[in-house]
Amino acid sequence: MTKTICTILAALSFISCSKDSTEPDSTPTETMYFPPLTGNAWETKSLTDLKWNQNAVQPLLDYLELKHSKSFMILVNGRIVLENYFNNHTATTNWYWASAGKTLTSTLTGIAQQEGLLNINNKVSAYIGTGWTSETIAQENQITCKNLLSMTSGLDDSTDEVEPANLIYKADAGTRWAYHNVYVKLQDVVAKASGQSWENYFNAKLRDKIGMNGTWVQIGVNSVYTSTTRSMARFGLLMLNKGKWENNVILNESFFNEATATSQNINLGYGYLWWLNGKSSYHLPQSQLTFQGSVIPTGPNDMFMALGKNDQKIYVVPSKKMVVIRMGDAADNVNLALSDFDKTLWEKINALYQ
Template identity: 25%
Template sequence: MKNLKRILLPVLLICLLIFGYLFYNFYPRLELISGFAAKNICSCMFLDGRGQEFTQNHDNNFTPINSARSSIDTTLKTATATVYGLKTRTAVYREGLGCVLIPPHMSIDDFLEVEKPLRTPASKTLTYPYGNAPQKDTVFATVDYQQLNQVVERAFKNNSVQKTRSVLVIYKDQIIAERYSDSLDHNSRLLGWSMTKTVLATLYGILSYERGFDIYQPVKIDTWNKDERAKITYADLLHMGSGLEWDENYEQISDVTKMLFQADDMTKPIIEKQPEYPPNTHFNYSSGTTNLLSGLLLKEVGSYTEYLNFPYQKLIDRIGMESMIIETDASGNFIGSSYGWATTRDWGKFGLLYLHEGNWNGDQLFDKKWVDFVTRPAPGSDSAYGGHLWLNTPTKLPDAPQDTYYADGFQGQRVYIVPSKDLVVVRLGLASTEAFDFNAFLSGITQAIDN
């Protein structure tokens, strides 16, 4: 008996240590998992009308999110998720604003009566892209349609791995290829993730053009006035060059996951960060930076009503992206870092706005100088990043035109702008570069066009 105790006690101690380690390291992550699951299923169902089973089998079907279990209340328009019965989170849908995670200290009643933006429908008479009427069939002698269609078809092969959801190719303002999967179509709203950053940044290009806003002026934050952060400019933020601490790691509890799944006000987390480098010297990709820019936008436009309407009146509805919604946080701020939803065709319109250097069918939204700014390499980025836009480099897309630049989002969301080919290419999906060869995809499309 004594010998048995001698054996069992160390085994029990080891088991307790292992359990303690697992509890310490993984229990806090459960809230992030349930938060992601609840928020995503809420948006997929109530923004786009996808079914619960479809969403769980596609949008939420990756590790560790697929360990969450969700329930839906179609009357209240809420989605609730839990992991092994622990860390329950609930998200609620608000018309015009999308879904938001309900903070622990708030209730659904706090979100029943909320102000929403005024929207202007796109033209039903003008043909796409300047309206939503069908385009006339156009055949270009400069396009090798057989090669183009083969490239698009390959993007959907072995789709359990590649997970492509949609591809749209626009040449000289004409759709020359379009395809969807997973029961989706041209009316399906798809999440752009970090492509939303480019949409948010574009609002500063519009401010600069319409109101003479100086992006090189220091950022106006009271708590930064007495230290070296007072030197940080709006341009530094747009370049991801503030020099501030920030951990953009989605695999564990980090600055970005705590912001997206725990913060009531997502414009504030980076304000409290300390500098690691002088401004404009070091590149550090940061979703907190974009959400700070979202909060600063409120100060520039004035009232909250004007803030809510500004992205839609000045950009989104102005170019007919009527499907787009940028979701807001629990404090009412646009989550410009991550939560912009739109149809594939409307993401294509956004790319065309940049291809046409801010001119939309005669309406100038921003100056060509803005395009020059956002496509100029940011300091410290190895020429891979501009102003909230990614730039082509010899290692990124070596076989695509060098002048390619693009919006880029988690799980392989892309809007490519290729000025030398008069081309915009959209690819949306649920798998990124590990599973999808973007170089072969884009180079194949561009090589099919001879102009």
């Protein structure tokens, strides 16, 4: 994945408006639904039952199609409210998650920790050996698994490459936030700690337990996940339910809470490879500037997000019991860094229930 995980984010630094509350008048109180692990069955919920505005649906879908989307889903309490496909994409077509898949790495790291295979406070070299960077041994041994989860390794972020020659000292671990591909070393940590390949451990501990499909594809230095839209939605539903699938604990709530809270005091809008909305400030990839306000000011303040290149999205909104998925090509082909896709998209989603 390139370091530009979400092409629209830079535009948000120019937006001065804020939204104190985007919650609907009432939060759904029915029980959470989980689709069967196999087959195509999935319960739905009508807009009428939710008392949502039917007239707001078509403008939302028109905007999504205009912005090169391939699929879009909204779940409320696990039930499908909207499921739409565009531009010859189908419910059975796999598409890449790009950097939205970083959250899968975060989750697997948490699972490995709860199984006693690793401790995120330990140095990375304890699992994959020394010499994985070009730093001195003393500098390298400062870098913990938590530093990789929180993007505070201190390594030079001017390149996406993660070979030792490219992993060069920039600052002491924990003192600098910089979006960096080096997080992929966590996959090596998990593989070494578990004694399995990354993909086998992922399939056994996460994919198969929540009924996802999909595969990991090697693209350059990156292992990129591809799946159907519903599989992405299943993962969003797991995280909406704080790591539990029905009554089965996949990821313990303690790690979930850490992962979806501010992980360091530099970029308040970042957890463990999750983006966090509603914080007082945030940083962007490839920038050391602090931007005031929320990452997506039109979105719910309690929303946490998996954001990937070309606008791959998982939005999880606990206050609304809602998961929103968007897959597709880049929303804007020109001036990508100034796109306001997320801002406008959430204005149109808000119109459904306001």
